Amino acid sequence: MSLIHPTAHFKPYLSAAGGWGSARSVMQVLWREQALATAPLALFKQNKPKGFACVSCAWGKPGNPHALEFCENGAKATAWELTRLRTGPEFFERHTLSELRTWTDHALEQHGRLTHPMRYDPTSDRYRTTTWAEAYAAIGQQLKGLPPEQVVFYASGRASLEASFMYQLFARAYGSNNLPDSSNMCHESTSVGLQESIGVPVGTVTLEDFEHTDCIFFFGQNVGSNSPRMLHPLQEARKRKVPIITFNPLRERGLERFVNPQSPMEMIGPESTVISTQYHQVKIGGDLAAVTGIIKAVLELDRQARAAGQPAVLDDAFIAEHTDGLDALRQWVDEHDWTCLEQHSGLTRGALEAAATVYARSNRVMVIWGMGMTQHRKGVDNVQMMVNLLLLRGNIGKRGAGVCPVRGHSNVQGQRTVGITEDPQKVPVDTLQALFNIRVPAQKGRATVETCEGILDGSVKGFIGLGGNFLRAIPDTDRMEPAWASLELSVQVATKLNRTHLVPGGQTWLLPCLGHIEIDRQDGREQVYSTEDSTGCLRAWQGTTEPAHDMLRSEVAILAGLAEHTLDGDCNVPWDAWRHDYALVRQAISQTYPEIFHDMETRMWQPGGFHRPLGACKREWHTDTGTARFMTPASLEENPDVTFDGERREVLQLMTLRSNDQFNTTVYGYDDRFRGVKGTRSVLFMNRDDVVRLGYAPGDWVTVRTAIEPEVRREVGPLQIIAYDIPQGCAAAYYPECNPLVPLWHHAERSKVPASKSVPVTLQRAQPNRADLARAVPEHDQVM
Ligand SMILES: Nc1nc2c(c(=O)[nH]1)N[C@H]1C(S)=C(S)[C@@H](COP(=O)(O)OP(=O)(O)OC[C@H]3O[C@@H](n4cnc5c(=O)[nH]c(N)nc54)[C@H](O)[C@@H]3O)O[C@H]1N2
Ligand SMILES: Nc1nc2c(c(=O)[nH]1)N[C@H]1C(S)=C(S)[C@@H](COP(=O)(O)OP(=O)(O)OC[C@H]3O[C@@H](n4cnc5c(=O)[nH]c(N)nc54)[C@H](O)[C@@H]3O)O[C@H]1N2
Ligand SMILES: [Mo]
Numbered sequence: 057m058s059l060i061h062p063t064a065h066f067k068p069y070l071s072a073a074g075g076w077g078s079a080r081s082v083m084q085v086l087w088r089e090q091a092l093a094t095a096p097l098a099l100f101k102q103n104k105p106k107g108f109a110c111v112s113c114a115w116g117k118p119g120n121p122h123a124l125e126f127c128e129n130g131a132k133a134t135a136w137e138l139t140r141l142r143t144g145p146e147f148f149e150r151h152t153l154s155e156l157r158t159w160t161d162h163a164l165e166q167h168g169r170l171t172h173p174m175r176y177d178p179t180s181d182r183y184r185t186t187t188w189a190e191a192y193a194a195i196g197q198q199l200k201g202l203p204p205e206q207v208v209f210y211a212s213g214r215a216s217l218e219a220s221f222m223y224q225l226f227a228r229a230y231g232s233n234n235l236p237d238s239s240n241m242c243h244e245s246t247s248v249g250l251q252e253s254i255g256v257p258v259g260t261v262t263l264e265d266f267e268h269t270d271c272i273f274f275f276g277q278n279v280g281s282n283s284p285r286m287l288h289p290l291q292e293a294r295k296r297k298v299p300i301i302t303f304n305p306l307r308e309r310g311l312e313r314f315v316n317p318q319s320p321m322e323m324i325g326p327e328s329t330v331i332s333t334q335y336h337q338v339k340i341g342g343d344l345a346a347v348t349g350i351i352k353a354v355l356e357l358d359r360q361a362r363a364a365g366q367p368a369v370l371d372d373a374f375i376a377e378h379t380d381g382l383d384a385l386r387q388w389v390d391e392h393d394w395t396c397l398e399q400h401s402g403l404t405r406g407a408l409e410a411a412a413t414v415y416a417r418s419n420r421v422m423v424i425w426g427m428g429m430t431q432h433r434k435g436v437d438n439v440q441m442m443v444n445l446l447l448l449r450g451n452i453g454k455r456g457a458g459v460c461p462v463r464g465h466s467n468v469q470g471q472r473t474v475g476i477t478e479d480p481q482k483v484p485v486d487t488l489q490a491l492f493n494i495r496v497p498a499q500k501g502r503a504t505v506e507t508c509e510g511i512l513d514g515s516v517k518g519f520i521g522l523g524g525n526f527l528r529a530i531p532d533t534d535r536m537e538p539a540w541a542s543l544e545l546s547v548q549v550a551t552k553l554n555r556t557h558l559v560p561g562g563q564t565w566l567l568p569c570l571g572h573i574e575i576d577r578q579d580g581r582e583q584v585y586s587t588e589d590s591t592g593c594l595r596a597w598q599g600t601t602e603p604a605h606d607m608l609r610s611e612v613a614i615l616a617g618l619a620e621h622t623l624d625g626d627c628n629v630p631w632d633a634w635r636h637d638y639a640l641v642r643q644a645i646s647q648t649y650p651e652i653f654h655d656m657e658t659r660m661w662q663p664g665g666f667h668r669p670l671g672a673c674k675r676e677w678h679t680d681t682g683t684a685r686f687m688t689p690a691s692l693e694e695n696p697d698v699t700f701d702g703e704r705r706e707v708l709q710l711m712t713l714r715s716n717d718q719f720n721t722t723v724y725g726y727d728d729r730f731r732g733v734k735g736t737r738s739v740l741f742m743n744r745d746d747v748v749r750l751g752y753a754p755g756d757w758v759t760v761r762t763a764i765e766p767e768v769r770r771e772v773g774p775l776q777i778i779a780y781d782i783p784q785g786c787a788a789a790y791y792p793e794c795n796p797l798v799p800l801w802h803h804a805e806r807s808k809v810p811a812s813k814s815v816p817v818t819l820q821r822a823q824p825n826r827a828d829l830a831r832a833v834p835e836h837d838q839v840m
Contacts, residue, residue, distance in 0.1 A: 069732040073280035074287060075315035075328070077729055078128040085132045085724060089139040094601055098134055098573055101600045102126040103285075105663065108573045109587050109597045111137060111214060112719060114463040115283040116263045116591035119664020124318055127284035129716070132724050136552075137571040138601055141168025143553050145185045148174060152181040157558050161528065161792065162723040165552040170568035171605035176560045183566060188609065188617065191565055196621025198545050198563055199518065204231030205497070206517040207545070208507045211237040211476050212524025213465025214572065216585035217594075218641040219611040220467070221648075222634065223522055224475035224483070226619040229494040229627045233501025234516075235476050238524055239468050240504035245430035245807040246461040247472070249439030253685050254452060254459070255678035256670045258469055261422050261460035262591045263664075266293055268456030271418030273411075274302040274332065275343055275442065276428015276813075277462050280310015280730055281716040283590075286462070287314045291329045299414050302332040304428060305340050305711070305786050306741075309730035334411060339402030340709045340786045341432055341694030341814045345392075346401040346408060347441040348692065352389050353405075353412030354448055369416045374450030378675055381686035385444055388688045400692050402783050420456030421446060427713070430461075431813040433695055435804035440687040447684055453675035463590040464720070466572070470588030473652065473668065474645055478503045487648050493628045504530065505808045508800050511539050518545040519561070520618075522611065525721040527556040531798035531810040534770065549614055554721060569611050574599040576610045583610070583638045586660050588668065594653075595665025612638060695814050697764045697802065706750060707763045708742070711813040712791040712798070721792045733778070740819075741780040741788040750819060754779040757824045760789065762797045763816040770797050774822035787817065 071077055086092050101107030103117040103125040110117075110126060112133035117125065126134070147167060153176070156164065173191045174183035199207065209227040211220065227235055239247070247257035254260075266289035279286050290300065291314055302311050312335070313328040338346050358369035375382055394405045401408070415421060423446060429438040443452070443459060451457035463469045475483045478501035485496045502510055508530055510516030519526070530536055540546070543561030550557065551571050557564075570576055576583045576599050584598040609617070616635040623629075634641045639657060646653040652668045659666045671678045679685055695709070714720070715728035715737065727734050731741075740758060747754060759773035772794050782788060797817060803810045 067732050067734070069309060069730050073310035073312075073314045073730060074284070074317045078317045081128050081729065082131040085135045089135040090141060091135040091138045093140070094138045095131070095135045098138060098601050099124065099126055099131055102130060102134060106598065108599050109466050109595070110134070111466055111572050113283045114213070114466050114468055114590040115285050116589045116593055117595070117664070118263055122288070122318060125285070128317070129281065129284060129719070133719055134573060136165070136722065136724065137169075137573050139168050141166070142171050142605065143167045143169065144171040148183040153183070153558050153560060154181055160723070161555060161721055162725070164554055165722055167553065169551060169604040170553060170566065172568065172607050174566040176564035178560065191567060192617040192621045194563070195545070195547055195565060195618055199230065199622045202518045202544065205234070205499075206515060207232050207520070208234035208236060208502055208510070208516055208518070209520050209522070210507070210524060210526050211235065211471055211522045213238045213468025213471060214523050215471065215611050216467060216572070216587060217470050217474050217645060218585055218638045219522070219615060220471040220476050221474040221641060221645050222612060222615045222619070225488065225492065225629060226615055226623070228488065228496045229492065229619070229623050229629065231497055233478050233480050233497055233499065234507065235478050235501060236504040236507045237468070237471060237476050238465060238529065239472065240808065241529060241810055242427065242464050242468065243430055243461055245435030245804045245809045246439050248807040249436040250443065250459060252679065253440050253443040253687055254672040255676075255684075256672045257472070258592055258670070259460045259590060260452060260458035260670055260673050262593070262667060263289060265422060265456050265458060269293060269420050269422050270298055270456065271414060271421040272298060272300045273415075273421065273423045273442070274300055274311065275423065275425040276304060277424060277426025278308045278310065278714070280308055280314070282426065282714060283462050284310065287331070288316065290314070290331055291316060294329050294331060299333040299418070300331055301334040301336070301411050301414060303336045303338045303343060303346055305337055305783050306788065307335065307337065307781055311335070334414070336403050336407055336411065337781075337783055339400075339783045340711050341434070342401035342403070343429060343438050344400070344434055344441055344689060344694060345397045345692050346403055347445055348389055348392060349394070349397040349401060349403070349405065349408035350412045350415060351385075351445055351448065352392070352397065353409045354416055354445070355386060355389060357412065357416045370448050371450035375447070378450075378677065379447055379684045379686060380681055381688065384688045385686040392692060396692070400694065415445070415449070419449075420454060421449065421451045422456070422458050422460050424460040424462060426462045428711075428813055430804070430807075430809050431811055433697070433802070433804055433811045433814060434689070435809050435811070436806045437689040441689065444686050447686055452684065453673055458673075461590070467587040469590060469592070470594070473588055474649070478506075484648055491644065491647060493626055503808060505800060505803055505810070508532070508536060511536065511543065514542055517543060519543055519547070521548045521550070521556065522615075523549060525554040525556050527559055528554060528721045528792045528795070531795055531802070531812065532770070532800040533792070534796040535800070549611060552722070567614055568605075568608055569614055570599070570603055570608045572597070572599060573601050574603045575601065578610070578613070578636045581637075585638060586642065586656070592668045592670060593665045594660060594668055596660035612641070695816065697816070706818050707816050708746065708787040708819070709785055710760065710787045710789060710794070710797065710815040710817045712794040712815070713788055713813070715790055736776070737790045737793060738775050739778050739789065740775040741778050741782055743782050743784045743786065744779040745784055747777055747779050752777055752819070752821070757822045758819040759822040760794070760797060760817050760819060762799065763818045764802065765799055768799070770799065772796055774824045
């Protein structure tokens, strides 16, 4: 049967999230990955003591896990890693890189796990098998010849605390602070915003807080697809009648209704849990205005209460003792009238007042958010405005309350904790220098956007990638790919083949590593590793499945090999000893960060791990003023580069997001079950009125063009229009296919997170040719 679908199949999905749809989807993926032999056993150990941490999202793992502590998408991620399929030397003999560059993201990874270290041979345009010894020696030699400030060390968020600590130490000992990571494209707006407001860069909410909260605000995060295990604590909260107030331009199914697929009673019964008690379809980028409106209404309720001689709504004692900046914020809020707030948010005053009323009644409020808040030009302001709301009633540093950013990769938060950052001021440089006899450069290094700029202007010459798919995840990919060729060295440590591996630099290496589900033996001894989840919980894990191939090396071993061949004799890091015993790496982490990691070796085995100490949880504020800070934004303008009124009515605001069948650039398949899309990713979700107003009909094909910086042509398509429940003026399409539309400079102020959720675009009618139709679901993808 051909899998080529000439049209997008769109049928609204009527069931709840979870339930039978979820169970069926897990079975399908186990079958497709030919992982039925290994994966089901492994799934029993997922997120359990003496088991492995799910390689999907970073959501907290309970100390007393459910019998099966995984979700549909966690199971997909496990099957994807434990697949029986292999991308070995014979594969690379058959295919040139030019040919592989015509393959889709799905097709590339679908061929299975990488098995051998490879070196690119430009003469035959193929990867050729090499040995580990040759790879380490040659890469080390080349690194020695490059100026360290021209080499970057990128990390995707999966490497363990041990590997991450070694990676940043390797980079710094070599002489480079260029440590961009995936969080530069993700929650950096959160880290910057929270640090300034409350003196910690991470969330304060723990899993336990969910048991005590009496109100949850939920902004711009698609829990049903991207952190489904969180549906369990949400469901529990709903059973206690906790209101959940959601802001999202799309009616995401997981935020509406949920059936626990692990509960036999729920699976056979008609009941599903209503998740959101209020659902506000805010305009893309309209949250700053929406939260301002809620604050305005809370301040008004407070005035009324005081006037009537009732208890104040604001927590006066908390505000006086712990905060500053409320007067300025109050003035700013007063200056914005309801008409303006309604216009910017796309919500009515009544809707925002309804949210404010629930907030004012609740004593323990938490705010949860994701990429819908951070990936905007005003991403940092968004984060700080949510904190402002919480501070009004002392909702930080109190049980059941606080901030809960939902992080992406399994250890992305932990990487930062052990020093993956371009800013040497955020690491204990003196300690590192004293412990390891290295000299850390004082100068700030490059984060992701600066790395891209350096590749474009030729000032970055070497790129090492510890996981990830950099060239596909970054913005402006059509401009970045041609520039990549100017790199003198590209080294990619990976588990599966992806686009970044197919664009060669001068010397190009592909180093295959063990995944985190696999048993990592060094000298015959099984090693354990540790991570930090989204709730600041640190914990030990170990792989449980035999490695995909005996040529694979662990990330720790690869980093040790590279460091040994690159660094001179002065540096006294015992790389070889570390490779053989990861406990020694943890010891070094404890010495470097004693406050967080003391007695790591025992504490990491406690049920549920242990929490890192966070000042804000104890109402100790490590901010510039020593207080928690109400922050006033400069303006409400969600997108300073373009106006959407009057004459430019043809401009839509595009968000690029994930389907239910992908993990970032890893595309498992072409269905987005909850959004009712089947068999394709080449779609553009639009408001029905906009479709008609712009002269189209559902099913029409269009090319999407970026409407800012018109002198640079940025376009993607053709995409097929789906009329969808999304506010007017807004549109949505999938990441990473739409990344060419995001200009590199179009990023959040201060955090530089690409504004992938607010790209002004226009449309042009397109005629799909056969190739376009085939691209929607190409022949390579016809698996099984
Ligand atoms: N299965 C699976 N799990 C994942 C991932 C994956 O790709 N697949 N990725 C992982 C990673 S790295 C991350 S960072 C997280 C990402 O998880 P999310 O933070 O959920 O990221 P997105 O899928 O990009 O979806 C963003 C959500 O924000 C909404 N949104 C967009 N713009 C706005 C806005 O202006 N305002 C509001 N209020 N909402 C908006 C969208 O409708 C969507 O529901 O998930 C992690 N977990
Ligand atoms: N337009 C747009 N762009 C975005 C986003 C968006 O919403 N819209 N989201 C952004 C976000 S939130 C993020 S986090 C980034 C993600 O950017 P990245 O982290 O760079 O991308 P991933 O797709 O997670 O990386 C997938 C690859 O990681 C490798 N891999 C998997 N497991 C392992 C492992 O255990 N070890 C090693 N060494 N390699 C492994 C595999 O080879 C796989 O191909 O993309 C960002 N880009
Ligand atoms: Mo992310």
